[in-house]
Amino acid sequence: MGPIYSLDDFIDFVRRRAGLIVLVTLAGCILSVWYALGRPHAYRASEVIQVAQPRISDDLAKSTVEGSAARRLQLIEQRLMARDSLHEVIVKFGLYSDLPGLKPSERVALLRNSVRVEGVAAAREGTSEDGSMSVVTISARMPTPEQAQQVAHEFAQRTLRLSRQTRIEQARETLAFLEAREKGMAGDIAELEAEVVAFRQKHDLTLPGSIEFRRSEIATLNEVLLGIERERIRIQRAAAQIDDTQRIATAQRLRADLAEQLATVEAQRQLLVDRKSELEKSIETSPDIERELGVYERRLTQMRSQLDSISARRAEAEVGFRLEEQRQSERLTVIEPAELPDYPVTGSRKKIAVLGGGLSVLAAFALAFAVELRNPVIRTAAQMQRETGIRPVVSVPVMDTAPHRRGWFGRRRRRRGGPGRSTA
Numbered sequence: 001m002g003p004i005y006s007l008d009d010f011i012d013f014v015r016r017r018a019g020l021i022v023l024v025t026l027a028g029c030i031l032s033v034w035y036a037l038g039r040p041h042a043y044r045a046s047e048v049i050q051v052a053q054p055r056i057s058d059d060l061a062k063s064t065v066e067g068s069a070a071r072r073l074q075l076i077e078q079r080l081m082a083r084d085s086l087h088e089v090i091v092k093f094g095l096y097s098d099l100p101g102l103k104p105s106e107r108v109a110l111l112r113n114s115v116r117v118e119g120v121a122a123a124r125e126g127t128s129e130d131g132s133m134s135v136v137t138i139s140a141r142m143p144t145p146e147q148a149q150q151v152a153h154e155f156a157q158r159t160l161r162l163s164r165q166t167r168i169e170q171a172r173e174t175l176a177f178l179e180a181r182e183k184g185m186a187g188d189i190a191e192l193e194a195e196v197v198a199f200r201q202k203h204d205l206t207l208p209g210s211i212e213f214r215r216s217e218i219a220t221l222n223e224v225l226l227g228i229e230r231e232r233i234r235i236q237r238a239a240a241q242i243d244d245t246q247r248i249a250t251a252q253r254l255r256a257d258l259a260e261q262l263a264t265v266e267a268q269r270q271l272l273v274d275r276k277s278e279l280e281k282s283i284e285t286s287p288d289i290e291r292e293l294g295v296y297e298r299r300l301t302q303m304r305s306q307l308d309s310i311s312a313r314r315a316e317a318e319v320g321f322r323l324e325e326q327r328q329s330e331r332l333t334v335i336e337p338a339e340l341p342d343y344p345v346t347g348s349r350k351k352i353a354v355l356g357g358g359l360s361v362l363a364a365f366a367l368a369f370a371v372e373l374r375n376p377v378i379r380t381a382a383q384m385q386r387e388t389g390i391r392p393v394v395s396v397p398v399m400d401t402a403p404h405r406r407g408w409f410g411r412r413r414r415r416r417g418g419p420g421r422s423t424a
Contacts, residue, residue, distance in 0.1 A: 013369075013372060016372075017371065020364070025360045025364040028357065028364065029353075029360050032352065032359075036352040036353040041346055042141050042346045043144060043343075043344050044142075044341060044345045045339065046137055046336075047152045047155075047338040049137075049332050049334055050332070051136065069330065070132070073119055073133060073136060075166070076159055076162045079162060081112055081115075085158070086112060089111065089154055090107055090108070095151070096110060098143075111151075114141045117136065118136070118137045119136045120133065120137070136159070138152055139152060140155065140338075149341070164331070164332075167330075171324040178314040181310050185310055189304060196293075196296045199296065217279055218276055221276045224272055225269060229269070231265050235261050235265065239254075239255060242254050
C-alpha cells in the first residue's frame with residue numbers, strides 16, 4: 001500500500017523523514033563539493049599547420065620525394081608518438097610533476113592520450129583520392145593553459161622539423177644512390193672497354209675499323225697491281241718488237257733499257273704482292289672472333305645507353321635535392337599558432353557541485369520513500385477509508401506531551417490533531 005496520496009500525506013512524509021532527508025542531502029552535497037573541487041581542470045590548445053604546394057611546378061622541376069602527404073604525415077605521427085620522443089617532451093616541460101607516483105610508462109601513456117594529430121584532406125580533383133592534405137591540426141589537452149600551449153607548439157615544431165628532415169633525407173639518399181649507380185656503371189664500361197682493347201690486341205685488331213681500312217687498301221693494291229701488270233706486258237711487247245736489222249749496239253741498248261724497266265716493274269709488283277699478302281693475312285679472322293667482338297660491341301652499346309639514362313635521372317635527383325634544400329617544393333607552414341586557452345574544456349566545478357546537490361536531494365527523497373515503504377502504517381482516518389473502504393467512527397490521536405512547535409509544521413500538526421490510530 002502506498003503511503004502518499006495527497007499533499008498532506010507528502011507533507012507528513014517530509015516531516016517524519018526530515019532528519020534522514022537532511023542527512024542524506026547534506027552528505028551528498030559535501031561529496032559533490034569535494035568531487036568538484038578535486039576534479040582537475042583540463043585545457044586544450046591547438047596549432048594549425050598548412051600543407052603548402054610547391055613554389056615551382058612539377059612540370060618544370062619535379063621533386064624526387066614520392067608518396068602522398070597523408071602517408072608521410074602518418075609516418076611523422078608515428079615517430080612523434082614514439083616512447084623516446086614523448087619522454088623528451090615530458091622531461092623538457094616537467095609534465096605531470098604533481099603526480100610523483102606515476103611510472104615513466106604511465107606518464108608516456110597519459111601524454112600519448114592527450115595529444116591528437118588530425119589532418120584534413122584536400123579537395124579532390126576528379127573522382128580519385130590522391131592522399132593530398134590541406135591542413136594538419138595538432139591539439140594538446142593539459143592541466144594548465146601554459147602546458148597546453150607549450151606541448152601543442154612543441155609537437156607542431158617537431159612535425160615541421162621531421163617533415164623537412166625526412167624529405168631532405170629521402171632526396172639525398174636518392175641522389176646518392178643514383179650517383180653511386182652512375183659511378184659504378186662508368187667503371188663497368190671502362191672495364192669492358194679494357195677487355196675489348198685487350199681482345200683486339202690479342203687478335204691484331206687494335207683499332208676499330210682497321211679491317212675495313214685494310215680491305216680498302218687491298219682493293220687499292222689490286223688496282224695498282226693491275227696497272228703494273230699492264231706496264232709489264234707493254235715492256236715485254238716492246239722488247240719483242242726490236243728489229244734485228246738495227247745496229248747491234250742500238251738493239252742491245254734498247255733491250256738493256258727495257259730489261260731494266262721490266263726489272264723495276266717486277267720489283268714494284270713483288271713489293272705490292274707482299275703487302276697485299278700481309279694485309280690479307282692480318283684480316284683473316286675466324287667467325288668465332290667476329291661473333292665475340294660483336295657481343296662486346298652490343299654490351300658496350302647497352303651499358304652506354306643505361307649510363308645515359310642514369311645520368312639523366314641523377315640530374316633530376318640533383319634538381320629535386322636542391323628544391324628540398326631551398327624549400328621550393330611541398331612544405332609545412334604554421335598558419336595558426338597555439339595560444340593560451342581562456343577556458344577549460346572540462347565541465348564547470350560550480351555546475352558539477354549544483355548537479356551533485358540536486359542528485360543528493362533526489363537520492364534523499366528516494367531513500368526516505370524506500371524506508372517509508374518498508375513500514376506501511378495507516379496513520380490517518382483518510383488513509384484507513386482509502387485503503388480498506390471502512391470509514392473510522394472514532395480517531396484517537398496520539399498524545400504529544402512535547403512543547404508545541406511554532407511555524408507552519410506546528411500549526412498543521414495542531415490543526416490535524418497529529419497522527420493517531422484510527423478505530424472503526
